Amino acid sequence: xxxxxxxxxxxxxxxxxxxxxxxxxxxxxxxxxxxxxxxxxxxxxxxxxxxxxxxxxxxxxxxxxxxxxxxxxxxxxxxxxxxxxxxxxxxxxxxxxxxxxxxxxxxxxxxxxxxxxxxxxxxxxxxxxxxxxxxxxxxxxxxxxxxxxxxxxxxxxxxxxxxxxxxxxxxxxxxxxxxxxxxxxxxxxxxxxxxxxxxxxxxxxxxxxxxxxxxxxxxxxxxxxxxxxxxxxxxxxxxxxxxxxxxxxxxxxxxxxxxxxxxxxxxxxxxxxxxxxxxxxxxxxxxxxxxxxxxxxxxxxxxxxxxxxxxxxxxxxxxxxxxxxxxxxxxxxxxxxxxxxxxxxxxxxxxxxxxxxxxxxxxxxxxxxxxxxxxxxxxxxxxxxxxxxxxxxxxxxxxxxxxxxxxxxxxxxxxxxxxxxxxxxxxxxxxxxxxxxxxxxxxxxxxxxxxxxxxxxxxxxxxxxxxxxxxxxxxxxxxxxxxxxxxxxxxxxxxxxxxxxxxxxxxxxxxxxxxxxxxxxxxxxxxxxxxxxxxxxxxxxxxxxxxxxxxxxxxxxxxxxxxxxxxxxxxxxxxxxxxxxxxxxxxxxxxxxxxxxxxxxxxxxxxxxxxxxxxxxxxxxxxxxxxxxxxxxxxxxxxxxxxxxxxxxxxxxxxxxxxxxxxxxxxxxxxxxxxxxxxxxxxxxxxxxxxxxxxxxxxxxxxxxxxxxxxxxxxxxxxxxxxxxxxxxxxxxxxxxxxxxxxxxxxx
Amino acid sequence: xxxxxxxxxxxxxxxxxxxxxxxxxxxxxxxxxxxxxxxxxxxxxxxxxxxxxxxxxxxxxxxxxxxxxxxxxxxxxxxxxxxxxxxxxxxxxxxxxxxxxxxxxx
Numbered sequence: 001x002x003x004x005x006x007x008x009x010x011x012x013x014x015x016x017x018x019x020x021x022x023x024x025x026x027x028x029x030x031x032x033x034x035x036x037x038x039x040x041x042x043x044x045x046x047x048x049x050x051x052x053x054x055x056x057x058x059x060x061x062x063x064x065x066x067x068x069x070x071x072x073x074x075x076x077x078x079x080x081x082x083x084x085x086x087x088x089x090x091x092x093x094x095x096x097x098x099x100x101x102x103x104x105x106x107x108x109x110x111x112x113x114x115x116x117x118x119x120x121x122x123x124x125x126x127x128x129x130x131x132x133x134x135x136x137x138x139x140x141x142x143x144x145x146x147x148x149x150x151x152x153x154x155x156x157x158x159x160x161x162x163x164x165x166x167x168x169x170x171x172x173x174x175x176x177x178x179x180x181x182x183x184x185x186x187x188x189x190x191x192x193x194x195x196x197x198x199x200x201x202x203x204x205x206x207x208x209x210x211x212x213x214x215x216x217x218x219x220x221x222x223x224x225x226x227x228x229x230x231x232x233x234x235x236x237x238x239x240x241x242x243x244x245x246x247x248x249x250x251x252x253x254x255x256x257x258x259x260x261x262x263x264x265x266x267x268x269x270x271x272x273x274x275x276x277x278x279x280x281x282x283x284x285x286x287x288x289x290x291x292x293x294x295x296x297x298x299x300x301x302x303x304x305x306x307x308x309x310x311x312x313x314x315x316x317x318x319x320x321x322x323x324x325x326x327x328x329x330x331x332x333x334x335x336x337x338x339x340x341x342x343x344x345x346x347x348x349x350x351x352x353x354x355x356x357x358x359x360x361x362x363x364x365x366x367x368x369x370x371x372x373x374x375x376x377x378x379x380x381x382x383x384x385x386x387x388x389x390x391x392x393x394x395x396x397x398x399x400x401x402x403x404x405x406x407x408x409x410x411x412x413x414x415x416x417x418x419x420x421x422x423x424x425x426x427x428x429x430x431x432x433x434x435x436x437x438x439x440x441x442x443x444x445x446x447x448x449x450x451x452x453x454x455x456x457x458x459x460x461x462x463x464x465x466x467x468x469x470x471x472x473x474x475x476x477x478x479x480x481x482x483x484x485x486x487x488x489x490x491x492x493x494x495x496x497x498x499x500x501x502x503x504x505x506x507x508x509x510x511x512x513x514x515x516x517x518x519x520x521x522x523x524x525x526x527x528x529x530x531x532x533x534x535x536x537x538x539x540x541x542x543x544x545x546x547x548x549x550x551x552x553x554x555x556x557x558x559x560x561x562x563x564x565x566x567x568x569x570x571x572x573x574x575x576x577x578x579x580x581x582x583x584x585x586x587x588x589x590x591x592x593x594x595x596x597x598x599x600x601x602x603x604x605x606x607x608x609x610x611x612x613x614x615x616x617x618x619x620x621x622x623x624x625x626x627x628x629x630x631x632x633x634x635x636x637x638x639x640x641x642x643x644x645x646x647x648x649x650x651x652x653x654x655x656x657x658x659x660x661x662x663x664x665x666x667x668x669x670x671x672x673x674x675x676x677x678x679x680x681x682x683x684x685x686x687x688x689x690x691x692x693x694x695x696x697x698x699x700x701x702x703x704x705x706x707x708x709x710x711x712x713x714x715x716x717x718x719x720x721x722x723x724x725x726x727x728x729x730x731x732x733x734x735x736x737x738x739x740x741x742x743x744x745x746x747x748x
Numbered sequence: 749x750x751x752x753x754x755x756x757x758x759x760x761x762x763x764x765x766x767x768x769x770x771x772x773x774x775x776x777x778x779x780x781x782x783x784x785x786x787x788x789x790x791x792x793x794x795x796x797x798x799x800x801x802x803x804x805x806x807x808x809x810x811x812x813x814x815x816x817x818x819x820x821x822x823x824x825x826x827x828x829x830x831x832x833x834x835x836x837x838x839x840x841x842x843x844x845x846x847x848x849x850x851x852x853x854x
Contacts, residue, residue, distance in 0.1 A: 045799055394811060396790075399783035403768070403776075405833050406792040407802070407826065408815070413794060419812045430811065597769050662769070663776060 005443035022325035025063030033058040040464035041449025046629040048715035067214040072319035074204030076281035089159035095224035097431035100126035104221035113210030116196035135196030165192040205315035220317035229259035263311035288314040290566030320422030322441040339474040381478040386446035387424035403596035403664035425546040434556035459498025461711035494734035499526040519698030527708040528638035530582035535565035547572025584647025587692035588640035594665025598636025600626035606653035628713030639689035640706035651746040656691040699739025782837040
């Protein structure tokens with residue numbers, strides 16, 4: 001299983017555009033490549049069944065293994081100006097998070113395989129280690145006497161004089177705690193060696209292994225590095241002392257070969273050298289930026305106000321931006337291809353005939369082409385956020401959360417063992433810090449079909465239903481809305497979401513507001529939507545960033561002082577905490593999560609209001625959705641309710657409300673200021689999902705179901721059920737050109 | 749943290765007999781306690797063949813380590829795997845033997 005994995009270079013395509021498919025095969029010599037239109041990805045016995053149609057056969061392709069280089073580092077390419085030419089010193093400030101967990105490189109211009117060059121490391125006993133090698137067999141090192149502590153800022157100065165062999169390592173804690181990091185100064189006379197560094201790159205947080213193929217780097221460092229500098233000459237005691245105190249005197253300034261300032265260029269990957277030679281470098285695999293540095297004292301929380309408090313970069317041995325695989329094949333979207341969800345299907349041949357991989361992409365209408373009246377929103381940024389999630393194998397609380405013993409699926413066991421595929425913003429790095437960035441230039445299990453019915457796969461319940469009920473629709477994607485704003489939405493009478501449109505960038509949010517203001521209609525068929533703000537890299541649309549500030553249902557919380565996105569400088573967290581609660585946009589907002597059983601809705605008095613009665617045409621009885629392939633109820637997993645105090649419009653009609661949720665539903669943190677025994681689904685006063693309808697200006701309208709499990713009930717009994725009928729009634733009316741009239745009492 | 753008592757043993761039969769949705773508060777409290785474990789070395793259920801067979805396995809001592817099957821038993825009903833896991837967790841966390849005669853262990 002998973003012997004074939006791959007990814008697409010882009011997810012949103014128009015006719016005439018080409019998608020490149022990159023694949024890696026684990027001992028699969030040949031595979032067949034097809035392009036399929038995906039209708040439903042859910043192959044669970046209780047679901048609608050897996051559905052796809054082949055639209056192009058691309059033939060057989062030779063499989064090959066393509067390796068991955070995981071782990072972030074800084075790279076300054078070889079330059080003669082880096083040559084020290086004699087005595088030299090290294091100065092930097094560090095915050096190690098996993099000292100003692102194997103040897104870790106802080107800063108090196110070295111090839112350990114050849115014992116060449118020089119570098120400063122943390123050894124496997126957590127001691128600083130200066131290494132020198134002449135590349136001809138001459139090798140010397142100096143280890144500090146005291147170990148570096150974890151989670152403490154330290155200033156370090158280390159130096160070596162090839163002429164005399166004199167070497168030193170000095171370290172001192174920066175500030176903060178009564179029992180601070182131990183100070184140390186170790187001096188020794190080592191062998192007199194000339195470090196063989198000519199032609200070598202300078203690296204931070206990792207060092208070249210000497211391997212020609214990936215992974216080429218080794219000795220990854222976990223932790224923060226700030227203000228690294230390379231200096232020429234033998235430093236006087238007073239110079240070392242000044243550097244240990246975080247200052248630099250004029251004499252020492254003249255020694256600077258290079259000094260990198262990580263407070264500059266915060267939103268990108270450049271490492272800016274403020275020294276005389278402009279030896280700028282780049283960060284590889286996206287270590288975390290906009291993190292607090294040694295100067296941070298709690299007086300600044302916004303890095304854009306004073307970047308000097310954020311002059312550190314946090315490196316992790318499990319950061320990954322881009323697998324960088326070679327392209328296996330391409331597919332150019334033909335002019336007549338209907339908008340929809342497609343995938344490259346890679347099927348193993350020979351002894352691995354059962355292996356298959358599908359790599360989805362979204363075909364959207366060409367600019368100026370005819371449009372359907374309905375668009376399905378593919379929540380591509382949410383799919384990226386779920387990426388390769390490990391919380392079920394890494395988080396000890398998952399059994400409590402689900403109310404079940406942990407049952408791991410084969411794909412979860414695979415992901416657990418294959419950490420080289422990178423993580424998701426639901427995970428913590430190996431050092432326990434939260435994952436902020438997620439890239440799609442790698443195989444993403446959140447995009448797999450025949451998999452957990454969640455994220456992309458869960459949303460195919462909606463496309464399956466659209467197909468089964470015969471509605472004509474186009475696809476729009478988060479990428480289109482983020483890039484194009486209102487223009488991506490305005491051709492459509494109605495936008496239909498999937499089960500979980502959770503992540504919204506500021507541009508996307510603004511576009512949704514404008515769309516509704518001008519009369520656009522929105523059907524929010526999910527739960528926990530419009531929840532987190534995220535940011536998109538300014539130059540790399542394949543990477544998103546999430547900061548989980550203050551509150552919200554989350555698996556890790558943003559560290560103090562780090563709530564502002566590095567990509568945009570925007571404050572992160574819940575839209576509710578940003579003064580824009582989802583209740584103001586879609587009538588409902590997250591109230592609770594629970595993963596044992598779903599429940600049903602009961603029709604409310606507002607359902608008989610003439611403004612909404614048409615929604616129930618053909619629906620008998622008061623109980624809605626007491627079925628479904630997720631938890632046996634249409635109201636489940638993550639649920640939203642109306643809250644007029646948070647912006648649900650005054651004229652909104654609450655036409656149905658769920659009830660009888662279990663004890664394993666618990667209010668989201670933002671719904672309760674403090675915890676107490678009655679915040680569960682059985683006992684809480686307000687732990688339910690609301691179905692809401694209201695009219696919007698200029699003929700628009702809004703319909704929201706407030707539950708992730710709603711789409712999983714659509715296919716029940718051959719799509720002949722009250723969830724399907726209600727959804728159909730609303731979509732038929734929302735797609736119609738006839739305007740909705742705002743009620744006379746709207747706004748009162 | 750809840751401390752398991754002798755009287756909790758009587759709840760184990762309920763786990764086998766009563767659908768999860770209708771478990772008593774006392775049983776839920778016991779199950780919550782039996783679920784408080786670190787991931788390192790935790791015994792979990794793994795899917796062998798989707799929707800058809802399951803086995804018990806022990807998580808690795810470090811992230812990323814493969815799970816180790818506990819034995820060569822394959823369960824054709826998830827409920828049977830859960831029942832055996834309940835027995836293991838009970839004995840581990842209560843320090844008491846699993847009561848005899850509580851039903852088929854699968």
